[in-house]
Amino acid sequence: MAAIFRPIPWAFRGSLCLPLSARRFSKTVDENRSLAGKVAVITGSTRGIGFAIARRLAQDGAHVVISSRKQENVDEAVTILKEEGLSVTGTMCHVGKAEDRQHLVTTALKHSGGIDFLVCVAGVNPLVGSTLGASEQIWDKILDVNVKSPALLLSKVLPYMENRRGGSVVLVSSGVAYVPVPKLGVYNTSKTALLGLCKSLAMELAPKGIRVNCLVPGIIKTDFSLREKTMPNMLPDMNKIFGVQRLGEPEECAGLVSFLCSSDASYITGENIMVAGFSSKL
Ligand SMILES: NC(=O)c1ccc[n+]([C@@H]2O[C@H](COP(=O)([O-])OP(=O)(O)OC[C@H]3O[C@@H](n4cnc5c(N)ncnc54)[C@H](OP(=O)(O)O)[C@@H]3O)[C@@H](O)[C@H]2O)c1
Numbered sequence: 195m196a197a198i199f200r201p202i203p204w205a206f207r208g209s210l211c212l213p214l215s216a217r218r219f220s221k222t223v224d225e226n227r228s229l230a231g232k233v234a235v236i237t238g239s240t241r242g243i244g245f246a247i248a249r250r251l252a253q254d255g256a257h258v259v260i261s262s263r264k265q266e267n268v269d270e271a272v273t274i275l276k277e278e279g280l281s282v283t284g285t286m287c288h289v290g291k292a293e294d295r296q297h298l299v300t301t302a303l304k305h306s307g308g309i310d311f312l313v314c315v316a317g318v319n320p321l322v323g324s325t326l327g328a329s330e331q332i333w334d335k336i337l338d339v340n341v342k343s344p345a346l347l348l349s350k351v352l353p354y355m356e357n358r359r360g361g362s363v364v365l366v367s368s369g370v371a372y373v374p375v376p377k378l379g380v381y382n383t384s385k386t387a388l389l390g391l392c393k394s395l396a397m398e399l400a401p402k403g404i405r406v407n408c409l410v411p412g413i414i415k416t417d418f419s420l421r422e423k424t425m426p427n428m429l430p431d432m433n434k435i436f437g438v439q440r441l442g443e444p445e446e447c448a449g450l451v452s453f454l455c456s457s458d459a460s461y462i463t464g465e466n467i468m469v470a471g472f473s474s475k476l
Pocket residue numbers: 237238239240241242243244261262263264265267268287288289290315316317318339366367368369410411412413414415416417418419425
C-alpha cells in the first residue's frame with residue numbers, strides 16, 4: 195500500500211521540466227503545445243485509428259514514428275503527413291516479429307534520440323467462427339499480435355523511457371472486451387486480456403514514472419470494422435439499447451490518446467477508457 199503514496203516522479207509534474215533531447219519536431223506546431231519535444235512510436239499506424247492518432251500526436255507537437263507490416267503503406271502514410279508539415283518518420287514493423295520490434299525501436303532512436311510515448315494500435319482478427327473451433331495457430335496469432343506484442347515491444351522501449359525519467363503508454367482494446375460479439379470469441383478474449391495487461395503494467399511501471407492506459411473504442415469507421423461484417427450489423431441493436439446514433443470516426447479516438455500522453459493526464463494511469471458514443475458499464 196505504501197507504494198501508492200510515493201511522491202510523483204518529477205517528470206510528471208509538468209512538461210516544462212522535461213528534457214528536450216529529440217532532434218527533429220514538426221515545424222508547423224507551436225513549441226508550447228502539449229507534446230512539443232516528445233517522441234512517439236505507434237504500431238499499426240498507416241491507416242484507420244493508428245493513422246489518426248499519428249496525425250494528432252504530430253499536430254500536437256510530437257515527432258511520430260509510424261509503422262505497419264507493409265513498407266509501401268508506411269511510405270504512403272509518411273508522405274501524407276510530411277506534406278502536412280508534420281514531423282514523422284516510419285519503418286516496417288510486424289509487431290508479432292521480434293526482429294521487427296527491435297528494428298522499430300532502433301529506427302526511433304536513430305531519428306530522435308529517445309522515446310516518450312508508445313501507442314500499441316496493431317491488432318488482428320483472422321477468425322469469424324466458434325471459439326472452441328479455433329485452431330492452435332489462430333489462438334497463437336491473435337494472442338501474439340494483440341496481447342503479447344505490446345508487452346514485448348514495451349520491454350524494448352522501457353530503458354529509453356527510463357532514460358527520459360518517464361513516459362506514457364497507450365494500449366488499444368475494444369468494446370468487445372466488455373460485451374463480446376458472437377463468433378469473435380478469440381478476438382474478444384484477446385481484447386479483454388489487454389484490459390488486465392493495462393492494469394498490471396500500470397502498477398509495475400508507476401514507480402518509474404511511466405503511465406499505462408488503454409483506449410477502448412466502440413465501433414469505429416475503418417477498413418477493419420467495415421471488413422468485419424458482424425460489427426456494423428450490430429449498430430441497429432445498439433441503437434435500440436444505448437441510443438448510439440452513428441459509427442465513430444478514427445479522429446474521435448485520437449484526442450483521448452493525445453490527452454493521455456500529455457502532462458494533463460499526469461495523475462491518470464491504469465485506466466481503460468471507452469470511446470464508443472455510449473458505454474453501458476458503470
Ligand atoms: N475499427 C473498429 O471498430 C475497432 C473497434 C475496437 C477496437 N479496434 C482496434 O483498433 C486497432 C486498429 O484498428 P483499425 O480499425 O484502425 O484497423 P485498420 O484500419 O484495418 O488498420 C490497421 C493498421 O494496423 C496495421 N497492422 C495490421 N496488422 C499488423 C501487424 N501484425 N503488425 C503491425 N501492423 C499491423 C495495418 O497496416 P498493414 O496492413 O500495412 O500492416 C494498419 O495500419 C486494432 O487493434 C483493433 O482491434 C478497432
